[in-house]
Amino acid sequence: MDLIDDDAGNTPEFSVSELSGAVKRMIEGEFGHVRIRGEVGRVSRPRSGHIYLDLKDDRAVISGVMWKGKAAQLRTQPEEGMEVVATGRLTTYPGQSKYQIVIDDIRPAGLGALMAMLEKRKEQLRAEGLFAPERKQELPWLPEVIGVVTSPSGAVIRDILHRLRERFPRKVLIWPVAVQGAACAPEVARAIEGFNRLTPGGALPRPDLLIVARGGGSVEDLWGFNEEAVARAAAASQIPLISAVGHETDTTLIDFVSDKRAPTPTAAAEIAVPVRMELLSWTGEAQSRMTRAMGQRIETRGQRLRDLARSLPRAETLLDGPRQRLDLQSERLPQALIRGVQTRRVALSEGAGALRPSLLTRAIAHRRESLGRRADRLSLHPIRRELTRGREALDALTRRLAEAGTRRVDTPRQRLEGAGRLLETLSYKGTLDRGYAVVRSGEGQVLTRKVQAEAASGLEIEFADGHFRLGGSAGTPTRAKKTPSKPPEQGSLF
Template structure:
């Protein structure tokens, strides 16, 4: 096709397509400037793009060239580029055919020193920061739902339209706009005066006082945003009693007002989003919370019902509840007979042990001890009575001797005292006799008790005590050997006898056995007879 055009053209010049011409220029530039070193100040740097590449420009006081750092090279840099930094870039110059622009593709980057504006900016930042204007303690929280919003920005341009549109979409409120210049000479003073002017509004006055302020401007270079690095603007933002949002430039643009403001927004639209909540979202959230509350209450009631049903299922039946008590009752009933037998046996053994201690000898010893104690008390009582009588007679004698030398006028009184002493003596004799009577009654009572506990009362009812040849009571027939000499004690005396062989004839009465026995009437053991 090219040949066809060349043949039909009246000129001898070769004809190129746009792509061919752009490609030729690209190759020419790349061959001529394959490796160059350029010194300049970084401008328009916004950080790496979402693709990972970094786009910005290098400039000096007379010219400007676009620059790009590809993603692979950017990750290998020893330091990250910053806005306003003076650097030395090494790379190759190439063109971009799509827009007929040329740019330098940077392969290495090294700092050459900070620019004049950046140096001034850092110095001002250090100065104002030392005064405490950037301290976090000075910053205030934004109101959740402001009624009036004050905006300091240019009245023309996309910034104010974006803010108003975003506020109207999210939560329509009253917006006051203070128009100012945002670039050029005098713009910093206008912004500072606008911030102070909003703060001068009276609460409840004719002009409503804003609840929050937004200072906004679109993106630009360091020179374009320099008004918001002005010291007057920073001080006005720090002095503001109304919470202030700084929305200057894009997310990567930083100015000094961002440090002094209460909140920094990445963009003016972001500032509008920070200032007011979304009404629809609040309504939806309220509805969702109400629905969640209703659902939660229903779920809670369902869980309660299920828990009650589970508890009902977990409750045992009546038979299960009574199974263990029934079993215990049966076991107790089964062991009741054995327990009674065992208890009876234990009681019998205890009775036998107690009965073994109730021997006549024990009783006799206790009675003898009591009789001896009683005799001793009687002797002590008689001695005390004699002593008291002797002391009384002695006192009477002494008093009589003492009274003999008393004058006549005291004889009557002495006589009365002597009568009183005689009465006392008689009373003491009566008390002593009464005490002796009580003591004799106690002795008689103890004697009666002794007689009632004595085994001789048992003998008087027809019983007898068998004793062996050593005069020890015999309580069992197995303790006697056939032909052993024994004595039988009755209530009226003892008789001797000899133990026979074999039991007595069954069916025989005790009287017949007694008659059949050879019994002696003497208490002499040598004249004992045989009972069998």
């Protein structure tokens, strides 16, 4: 018996989706716009571009999500441990039965939070060795092409170009970027990487030196140059890089990873190239000193050569000795040729004396005998023996195959005969041979009771030697033809 709860009364029933929707509407209606201050906990950035994070204090945690469009507009990306102020609306996520805040904007909670995040980021990059002095590259002494990453409309680029024209005019490539705001960091990082991807000697020449420049400003204005993406792009640059961000007292993260820091953009131009007039003056003085030194060196070497020439013998005296030795060898050459021919003729005569016909005959006989012995070894007897052994092995394998085939056939035959004998033993035919009979109705149904026999229209009795039919109601016996029938049911034999 089912138990019925009588206390439910008229309480309405909700489905899970209805109750979750009601809770969602209530929370979104009450907390449509909120500002939360807390510490950033876990931060997740999947490939979709959304940001999932936790906001926490010492007693509670709230999950937060920032969609891709809002995340791309952030000036400062949230990091774990940062104290922030988030603005958004509360909602629920029925799929996991939890509430969360959909964040529209998130900012550090004051200058202290920014500086703490900067120190943390600086320590991380220092631990990776990006500030190490041995990683910094030497600046080219006189670059042919200078790449400048800055805003094309500010006073910074004009100061750099003016100072380069004054000191030493060079080719300048400008990569325009935003120098503050949310777009600053990604554009500066892309500019540094883009300059490095240029092909040396291509249609657009690759710079020999890079300058990343910006005028002064507040910490928030210069924050784009404190982003990790900018610092890593500057550290990975294969082109030597000068950072000139802010005034002399301003320090950003890119200053630590760059190859050279300039206090101002104008100072960066001064570091990049020397003064042309000073170079011309120095070159003129060096040329004069080199001309005087070469003249003095030539004069000294000439005098030394003349002194050494006076101590050398004349060419005629140098050839007297070799000429005399040549005459002596010419006189001795004919006699030496005659003696050489006579010596070789004697050696030939001695060798020819040893070449007698009998010696050749013995050599031929020895070779013939050796050939005969080898021919005896090349007979058919070993081959025939191998054929005989192979034929015997084949016959043995044939016999084994025939015996295996016979066994494979005899075993199933014996099993079949045994099953036939078992079938004959268990068949009801053997019972009929002992004097029993099977009674069936005219329709062929086996009868086991008297009542069934009285109700049947006709009877058929099966004996061991055939069937006997009692046809109709008159009970006249008829002899049925002996036909095989189904075995009787239990209790039908008598």
